[in-house]
Amino acid sequence: MRNPVDLAHLFADIMNSHDPGRCAELVSENYVNHNPSVGPGRAGLVAFMGHWFDTLSDTRVVVEDAFAVGDRVVGRYTYRARHTGPCVGVPASGADITMRSIDIWRFEDDRFVEHWDQLNLLVFQQMGAIPMQPGEMQ
Numbered sequence: 475m476r477n478p479v480d481l482a483h484l485f486a487d488i489m490n491s492h493d494p495g496r497c498a499e500l501v502s503e504n505y506v507n508h509n510p511s512v513g514p515g516r517a518g519l520v521a522f523m524g525h526w527f528d529t530l531s532d533t534r535v536v537v538e539d540a541f542a543v544g545d546r547v548v549g550r551y552t553y554r555a556r557h558t559g560p561c562v563g564v565p566a567s568g569a570d571i572t573m574r575s576i577d578i579w580r581f582e583d584d585r586f587v588e589h590w591d592q593l594n595l596l597v598f599q600q601m602g603a604i605p606m607q608p609g610e611m612q
Contacts, residue, residue, distance in 0.1 A: 529559035
């Protein structure tokens with residue numbers, strides 16, 4: 475049996491590998507992701523990750539914090555990438571982006587089975603989709 479915190483680090487490793495097929499190492503077949511941008515099950519996550527890697531090239535993910543309590547794993551991450559393809563309707567900008575997230579997963583049998591996230595969506599300003607406000611920093 476794996477240490478549940480290792481799953482949070484495996485997530486970053488998969489993101490850094492740019493191989494969406496590796497999601498089978500991490501999530502159950504019937505995985506439930508509460509992010510409305512991600513389709514149902516493992517297949518939905520694999521499709522979403524494929525889109526991510528196609529549009530946010532050179533993705534690098536760093537684990538800032540990870541811990542487990544009961545059947546929950548929490549990870550805080552920093553993502554860096556280049557916006558090289560149309561991402562959720564935003565045309566490629568070529569911009570270097572930085573995004574932060576806090577992810578909470580429920581796990582069973584060495585796999586994540588459910589997921590919630592809180593994303594720093596100001597990344598859309600970095601992509602040029604939302605204008606910067608006076609006094610804001612990129």
